Structures are given as structure tokens and as C-alpha cells.
Amino acid sequence: MKPRMAKKARVYVTLKRGVLDPQGxxxxxxxxxxxxxxxSDVRLGKFIEVTVDERRPEADERKRLEEMCRKLLANTVxxxxxxxL
Amino acid sequence: MRVGVLTFPGSNCDHDVYHxxxxxxxxxxxxxxxxxRLPEKLGAVVIPGGFSYxxxxxxxxxxxxxxxxxxxxxxxxxxxxxxxxCNGFQILCEAGLLPGVLLRNASLKYICRDVTLKVDGxxxxxxxxxxxxxxxxxxxxxxxxxxxxxxxxxxxxxEGNVVFRYVGGAPNGAARDIAGISAGPxxxxxxxxxxxxxxxxAILGRDDGKRLFxxxxxx
Numbered sequence: 487m488k489p490r491m492a493k494k495a496r497v498y499v500t501l502k503r504g505v506l507d508p509q510g511x512x513x514x515x516x517x518x519x520x521x522x523x524x525x526s527d528v529r530l531g532k533f534i535e536v537t538v539d540e541r542r543p544e545a546d547e548r549k550r551l552e553e554m555c556r557k558l559l560a561n562t563v564x565x566x567x568x569x570x571l
Numbered sequence: 572m573r574v575g576v577l578t579f580p581g582s583n584c585d586h587d588v589y590h591x592x593x594x595x596x597x598x599x600x601x602x603x604x605x606x607x608r609l610p611e612k613l614g615a616v617v618i619p620g621g622f623s624y625x626x627x628x629x630x631x632x633x634x635x636x637x638x639x640x641x642x643x644x645x646x647x648x649x650x651x652x653x654x655x656x657c658n659g660f661q662i663l664c665e666a667g668l669l670p671g672v673l674l675r676n677a678s679l680k681y682i683c684r685d686v687t688l689k690v691d692g693x694x695x696x697x698x699x700x701x702x703x704x705x706x707x708x709x710x711x712x713x714x715x716x717x718x719x720x721x722x723x724x725x726x727x728x729x730e731g732n733v734v735f736r737y738v739g740g741a742p743n744g745a746a747r748d749i750a751g752i753s754a755g756p757x758x759x760x761x762x763x764x765x766x767x768x769x770x771x772x773a774i775l776g777r778d779d780g781k782r783l784f785x786x787x788x789x790x
Contacts, residue, residue, distance in 0.1 A: 508679050561629055563672045564718060
């Protein structure tokens with residue numbers, strides 16, 4: 487069997503603007519309490535590393551990753567996603 | 572009535588629901604494993620609470636892809652009553668059978684206590700004859716903060732699909748104090764965060780939750 491050629495796609499899932507982020511607010515308050523007064527806002531998101539077969543053409547793979555995001559990795563009611571390939 | 576009680580890896584209220592359906596209400600529950608198909612001739616489906624798939628990624632996000640959910644979607648589309656409780660509500664939202672999503676509680680704390688609900692909106696299979704009444708039952712969740720965009724919230728309210736509201740303000744930050752909503756051709760898909768099955772026997776504290784099951788079985 488030929489070894490699989492793998493490469494890593496990076497998927498960033500972030501909360502949409504306007505969606506409250508209580509975890510981000512808590513981290514923001516903690517940073518303030520630590521003396522980092524320059525911080526005005528913190529938003530938490532997810533970073534997902536997806537290992538894919540690199541032999542698939544990039545445009546095709548990007549399309550499939552977008553599909554994965556819409557179907558599972560992000561909930562588009564509240565989240566945006568960005569893919570780096 | 573034959574009632575399918577779904578079990579996912581991580582469901583933990585399935586036995587409570589089974590018990591209430593069978594021993595309190597005298598109906599005919601059947602456990603349905605998430606990898607199986609729905610049995611024939613069901614009168615209703617209950618998706619119980621718990622932590623399906625450990626709440627990995629997002630609550631309910633992985634459970635919606637379990638094979639049984641295809642049948643649940645078809646059952647709902649045909650007008651069959653589907654009741655999602657707590658994690659069951661989250662699964663129905665992730666599956667797109669109910670609009671919106673349940674975010675982390677605004678306090679970031681897991682909340683476990685009794686709440687009072689007002690039964691609102693139009694009649695659903697579980698609120699028949701209960702509109703306007705207040706019912707007390709427990710919530711137990713970390714992610715019950717109902718969210719949808721303002722247009723969706725307006726539509727839900729306008730169509731009478733906000734069917735449970737917290738009295739005295741939402742403990743979890745939920746938009747417009749929403750505790751439960753309905754959808755479907757006959758408002759037959761209902762999701763709520765509180766646990767009616769944990770308040771269905773007076774000897775265990777209270778039995779307000781039993782009203783929902785009775786309404787379902789009286790149909």
C-alpha cells in the first residue's frame with residue numbers, strides 16, 4: 487500500500503458578531519483583574535486541525551472542507567468559519 | 572400509545588422518561604438505540620436529556636448524525652409528536668427540526684434547580700389544555716441559553732411557537748425568557764430545557780411535569 491500523502495487544513499470557528507460570548511467576557515474580566523487594562527474585548531473560538539489527503543486538488547478539498555464546516559464543524563446560526571489550506 | 576425513547580451514548584434521562592411513560596402514565600415505551608431505526612407504529616418519540624457524545628464539539632452536534640435521527644426527521648415531517656427534553660432539545664436544534672441554538676448559560680454555571688414556567692403560545696401535543704397555566708419543574712443544564720436572531724424570535728412568537736417561558740426571568744440568559752418552542756406541521760416537534768420527567772410524581776416532590784405526558788397520551 488502506498489503511504490497516504492497527508493496535509494493539514496486549519497479551520498477557525500468563531501462566534502458571529504452580536505452573539506454574546508460569556509466565556510470571552512469572563513476571560514476579559516480576568517485579564518483586567520490581572521492588570522491588562524488595554525484589553526477591551528475577548529472572543530473565544532475553536533481551532534480545528536483536519537488532516538486530509540493532499541492528492542485531492544486544492545479547490546476541490548476546500549469545497550469539501552466548507553461542506554464539513556456547514557454540516558458539522560460550525561453551527562452557522564451562531565458561528566462563522568475560516569479555512570486555511 | 573407506543574412511545575419511542577431514544578438512547579444515545581451519554582443519554583442519562585432515558586430511564587426516567589421510560590419509567591414515567593410506563594409506570595406513571597401507563598403507556599407503552601420502547602427504548603430505541605441511536606444506531607437502530609425507529610420501530611413501526613409509534614405514537615410519539617421522546618429524545619431524553621443527558622450528554623450525548625459527551626457534548627463534544629457542541630451539545631447535540633454529533634447526535635444529530637446518528638442513524639435514528641433520519642427516521643425522527645421523517646416521523647416529525649409526517650406530523651408525529653416529537654418531544655426533546657434538555658439535551659433532546661439541543662439535538663432537535665442541531666438537527667434543524669427546531670430553529671435556533673442553545674448557548675452556554677450566561678452565568679457560565681451549570682444550573683440545577685426548580686423553575687416556574689408559563690405555558691404559552693398555541694397548543695402542541697404536550698400542552699393541549701394547559702395554555703396559560705404555570706408549571707414548576709427542575710432545570711439541570713450548562714447550555715440552556717436559547718438564542719436565535721431577532722427575526723426568528725419574532726416569527727416564533729408571532730406564530731405561537733414559543734410554548735414555555737420562564738416566569739420571573741430566564742435563569743440561563745435565554746432570549747425572551749424562552750424555555751421551550753415548537754415547530755412542524757402540527758406544532759408536533761417540541762423542545763424544552765426543563766425536565767418534566769423529573770417532576771411527575773408527587774411522592775418525589777411534585778407532579779406538574781406529568782401534565783405534559785398526560786396531554787400527549789390523551790390525544
